[in-house]
Amino acid sequence: MEQLQWLAVVRHGQSTGNVTAQDAETGGAEEIDIPERDVDVPLSDLGREQAEAVGAFLAKQPDDERPGIAIVSPYLRARRTAELALAGTGIRAVVDERLRDRELGILDLLTAYGVQQRLPGEARRRARLGKFYYRPPGGESWADVLLRLRALLRELREDHPDGRVVLFGHEAIVLLVRYLAEGLSEAELMAVAHDTAVANCSISSWRRQDGELRPELFNSVEHLHRDGTPPTKQEDVDAKVD
Template structure:
């Protein structure tokens, strides 16, 4: 059964540009955040440039977009605002179901930080695996997939979405392109900042077909 309704003609998903957290890098550190809420992490200057480049690339896609959706987080809002300056497209609707995964008490911690501060959770993560593990106060990957299922069913026409790496990878999972084992083997970090992933319906009644994944040629 198709995850989306028959009215969806194409879906283009864009990961936000480089954020301050993406750029910092914390090798060997226990933390990668200095107290900023995940929702408030902004783009870097480089990330803003990536968003502009993505916008120019998106403007070349025909036909244009009937609907633009965006995660409400600052880094995705900034990416959408900059990219849409180059395009003739509708104003974005902000949808909380497109936000990044909630990590609960583990937010801001690296793998070594989790092992150091929450050894019991670290063991549980190892037992369940990254796909099904739900941190206290946070979400598992299937939790994110459930909210994505809901928003996908409401899409129609040609849709553009500004979102996060996990949403892009899990959309591939929902479309039957990746299984749990394949998801566990590939990290969301493989989805580059400001990259484009696109599905198209070639003929009426056909399933959505992946035509571009993690495409960052406009950045190179």
């Protein structure tokens, strides 16, 4: 089977929704007051700085080490991150809807407290099924997201054999790409998710060795601090309860 030479995934920069969601969670609110559709949530000022720091990291890589193509979530915060990070690099960017964030259906814009208060039955069902298989009404489980990611990665292997590809997506995308790249079990993925808050504009990557993709970086933010960008002020979550 054809294999990529190098695969990386970048979480989008801090968004205005991240800030609002964090304030709602810590403030004990039931609902996250975000006026835009999730697809239209923009980057914050810090998020733009983080994206530019990713660009500085890419610019420092030797020509034969830079990605040949970028695949980008259609959500504004991811597209803007990619635009800022890829500016001047000559790297072609392609938007692919399969990299969109996990859809939360009726849980969208509710805090964890809000789900408990307004939808206690769903809170119990989620606790029983676990994050991997729980599908909120109108939304997706992590297993659902994996189906679209499997299809995308298969196409990338076929279309770019020996290629170097960078993805721009969301927190769940980072975790689930790791699940696929490293062949994790559900339990191993849940342990990683429990212990890791995927940072905005972090870089996770895998390099081919002996015919297989091997871990290189995970949730790395060294490039943000090295370039003088302030560290993320929170263990940011996307503008949704997930």
